[in-house]
Amino acid sequence: MAISYRAGPVAVGRRLGPEEFVSVRTAHTHDPLGDWGPCGACDLGPLSFCANMGRGTVSSLARVQCTLRYDAQDTMFREGDDGTAVYVLIAGAVKVYKLMPDGRRQITGFFFRGDMFGFCLETAYAYTAETISPVLACRLPMTLLRTLSQTAPEVQHRIMLRMIGKLATFHDHVLLLGRKTARERVASFLLSLSDRACRRGEPPSPLVLPMGRADIADHIGLTVETVSRAMTRLKRDGLLDLPSPGLVVLRRPKALRGIADGLTPEAA
């Protein structure tokens, strides 16, 4: 793999790796695709922020967009940094978290291919973003909202849709953290990953977990040990298989859903 990784908080790749991100083309390339078409800087297709967007708008975005490459465990931005851009993940996985002074950590979200994060506007980032695996991301400066608000209200509108979606997931996650048992949390978490895989057009079941148990624990408000025990128990109860720590086969998704929603008594 002849990929040149660059050190730095925002390693910018001029060229892309050959296999991993095959159909990615150079940013700023504009094919003559007619009135509707992609920007060319990513291969997200229908998941793209620009999917089915007016060509004029797309080229405005393409002009300010840049495609960034990160290694695993890179910090993309830190809590308190000036919020200057939103990111759309093209490949890889990202976690965002907040830390307490004594080291307690809460992962407030995971992001995958097609996801947008880093919403900000005249504000600092409220959390730190760190890559879990090597990442390719499209960076959109938020100043573009001012610039494009007149000519392309579509852009604001789409970002708003993403924010509303994120708000809805927060409501769900707050319910999970405030009121669900360990078993229910793990079931809910796995199902939410599965649902998101489906929305990306991937199969719901052989589920790949790019994050470790510690990250899962810090996301759903448990300890590593409790996450592990809950998983083992779900496996023992025939609800899922764990061929390897990073792979989950959902064997009885509906029963899992029942547990996630608190319909199944804990003893079962």
Next chain:
Amino acid sequence: MAISYRAGPVAVGRRLGPEEFVSVRTAHTHDPLGDWGPCGACDLGPLSFCANMGRGTVSSLARVQCTLRYDAQDTMFREGDDGTAVYVLIAGAVKVYKLMPDGRRQITGFFFRGDMFGFCLETAYAYTAETISPVLACRLPMTLLRTLSQTAPEVQHRIMLRMIGKLATFHDHVLLLGRKTARERVASFLLSLSDRACRRGEPPSPLVLPMGRADIADHIGLTVETVSRAMTRLKRDGLLDLPSPGLVVLRRPKALRGIADGLTPEAA
């Protein structure tokens, strides 16, 4: 005060009480205030969604806006209802929550004077909104975003700012629920109310709690008993006074902040 209120999905008052909402004027009344000025349907002043907004935009909003009255314990909308409008609270307090089939409840937010909630866009509401006290609210249909996106991108932009603010509070609340102790949660909750009071131009300290202990518990992921015990202990430790259950005097806000942030060892 000649005010006309519309009936709605839920109990709408025809007339306003004389003292409570004194300076509220008729919606759709347009005073000749020059290029910048309020819509006239509320007395929120600088807290208003329309504060310092172009007069043309304001009158567009005033045209579609309507002012609603609710009694205490009214349901404004339910989880799953078509999301058609956002609300700005002019007076009173609202809680929004999600329920689990077995009755467990998570209050995902409280809203007060000046707050906007009910963000939606081609989506159903993700939660139920219920008033805690009598409420006066300004209702803005979300279709206006489509209508005004060209002529008044300002409106989208302002809603987006509110959403970003809400996202930031969700990150904080997820940290609270996922990683804080009972004592830290109660301290954080009281301080967040205090901060919000300040932002409304009210004093930070004699804090009025319009919600009961059960609501607080369902918001910060505890039981009534634990909330009560934590409050009592904070009082015993001289950090606050509780002249009555609904009134909190913050005696040592900085020490309270230390507890909220986990800087003070639990034993203290």
Next chain:
DNA sequence: ACGCGACATTGATCTGAGTCAATTTATATC
């Protein structure tokens, strides 16, 4: 002033998840 009902507080006990400590299993390196 009285009594009722809702809400808040306090106390005693229980338990689900945390903590501490190995042990096992994957992954990476040579």
Next chain:
DNA sequence: GATATAAATTGACTCAGATCAATGTCGCGT
């Protein structure tokens, strides 16, 4: 393939907060 290292699992024990059960307090209508 052998070995080192990190991650995951499992087990024993503890504890913060839940549960169950009174008791106390406030507001309100009569």
